Amino acid sequence: MTTTQARSFPLVALVLVFAVVAIDARVVIGGKTWSDPRYHVEVAPSRLAAAEIVQGGNWPAWWEGTGLGVPLAAEPTHGAMYPPTWIAATPHALDLVTIAHLAWAAIGMALWARRRLTARGSTGTRSTDARSSGASEPAAVVAALLVISSGLFASLAIRGALPAVAHLPWIGFASAWLADAAERRTRAHATALLGMVIGLVALSGVLAGLLDAIAIAIVIGGRRHSARHLAIAIGAGLAIGLAQWLPALLHLGDAMGVETAGLVRSRLVELIVPGSFGASDADRAVTAVAGDRAWAPSLFVGATLFALAAVRTPARRVLGLVGALATLVLVLGFVGWPWWLGAPEIHLAALVVVLAANAGEGLDALLAGERRAILALGVGGLCTAIALGAFGALRAKHPEAEAAIDRALLDGGLG
Known part of the structure; x- marks a missing residue:
């Protein structure tokens, strides 16, 4: 981290924390929670149980709160071995921990966008050979807010995957810092x-988040002069993770042959049209778009982020990572795959994080009046308009989903 970045970091962090609190004020201040049945049945109970057990001075190995009891530490999806969860022994405290992860992700996203280019093009050279300032602070803040205010990240929060994905921007930042270190x-x-x-x-x-984390670390931080330190960092991280995955290996056989449901192709339009078409709430769900086995309630990210990310061409190796994640989600993600690969929406979130690191510079280019930036934003607006028109036609064919589609059309029309 440069001296200038270190001095401005507290202000950037403060702005992002206040923004996250404002976005989620009804949860933080109002004491509300998410109205998602799966969250309250499948996600929250096991994490609350783990916190209660740990605060009682015991190891979260077993949970007797359901049926004849189920393993906690040996079932990774319960998140029982994740230390921040242990402080949340009440539902509201668990919600606050989730909001804190959104703020953490936003700060990491802004930091990565600020120094994204400092290691570009470096294979074995020092940082001074390819130094660039990256995005400006205001642009980096906007890029971070575009990510954490998306429907996709809200979906990760209520499906229990946010704790993994929230660290990906920090992995990108730390990897770039390592590659740039002299x-x-x-x-x-x-x-x-x-x-x-x-x-x-x-x-x-x-x-799935761990696989994406390692991929980002290798792509961003993998340079000849940093290879040894990168290997040490990855090895240390995996060693820490043994506390979770060694117990899980004992129960691995129980999940063999289980597949994760793929994305429905029609959901791709949801990337740029706001909606929760995969929600369990009938007022928001649109089965004709999301199918009946959706993992994430919403995939919405917004055309703005994609357009800004397309303004500047990233380094070749980063472009390869984007292509790999896009292929994983948009090609292989349409079919069922082994459970350990995780829901395709998790890898989609990793793709969005990588793209957002590029979006800050796109916003700077737009503010500078660069033609390419204006054209990219115009294309994004055109795609949104076409998608909204398609939803208007869908509304006529599915009157039972009028309420959800009307909400999407209104929100999309208002931008």
Whole structure:
């Protein structure tokens, strides 16, 4: 982290924290919670049980609160081995921990966008050979807010996957910091941060997030001069994660042969049209779009982020990562795959995080009046208009979904 970035970091963090609190004020201040049945039945109970057990001075190995009892530590999806969960022994406290992860993700996203280019094009050279300032602070803040205010990230929150994905921006930042480091002390700090956040992802119990985390670390931080420190960081993170995955291996056989449902192709339009078409709430769900086995209630990200991310061409290796994640989600993600690969929506979130690191510079280009930026935003607006028109036609064919489609049309029309 440069001296200028270090000085401005507290202000950026404060702005993002206040923004996250404002966005989720009804949860933070109003004491409300998410009205999603699956969250209250499948996600929250096991995490609350783990917190209660740990605060009682015991290891969260077994939960007797359902049926004859079920394993906690040995079932990764319960998130019982993730330390931040242990402080949330009440439903409201668990909601606040979730909101804190949104703020954490936003801060990491802004930091990564600020220094994204400092290691671009470096294969074995020092940082001064390819230095660039990255996005401006205001642009980086906007890029971060576009990510954490999306329907996709809200879906991750109520499906229990946010603790894993929230650390991905920090992994990108730490990896870029490591690749850019010219001094031994700086490399040590970057290695420690990278190892810690990879370890937290591993402890979250979301294997898909861990796979994405390692991929981002290798692509962003993999340089000849940083290879040894990168290997140490990844190894340390995986060692931390053994606390979660060693118990899980004992029960791995129970899940063999289980597949995760793929995305429905028609949901791709939801990336740019606001809606919760995969929700369990009949007022928001649109089965004709999301199908009847949707994992995430919403996929909405917004055309703005995609358009801004397309303004600047990223480094070749980052472009390869974007292509790999896009292929994983948009090609392989339409069919069922092994459970350990996770829901396709998790990998989609990783793709959005990588793209958002590029979006800050796109906003700077737009504010500077660059023609390419204006054209990209215009294309994004055109795609949104076409998608809204398609939903207007869908409304006529599915009167039972009028309420949900009307809400999407209104929200999309208002931008």
